[in-house]
Amino acid sequence: MTLNLPLVVVLxxxxxxxxxxxxxxxxxxxxxxxxxxxxxxTFLAPAIESGTRSGVTVINGSHA
Numbered sequence: 001m002t003l004n005l006p007l008v009v010v011l012x013x014x015x016x017x018x019x020x021x022x023x024x025x026x027x028x029x030x031x032x033x034x035x036x037x038x039x040x041x042t043f044l045a046p047a048i049e050s051g052t053r054s055g056v057t058v059i060n061g062s063h064a
Contacts, residue, residue: 007056 015033018024039045 007052 015029019026019029039048
């Protein structure tokens with residue numbers, strides 16, 4: 001069985017679990033999300049996106 005989830009859903013689950021079980025404060029999660037949003041508008045965005053795509057490809061393996 002194959003399940004396709006957007007990366008944002010997986011990251012959202014980890015953020016929720018961190019707040020619920022690890023005691024991470026909600027304002028820290030919001031601050032990190034805002035930092036990611038602002039970072040996506042910088043010159044680093046293409047490198048981050050490329051690295052994320054490569055990492056997902058490595059984790060998923062090649063489906064040739």
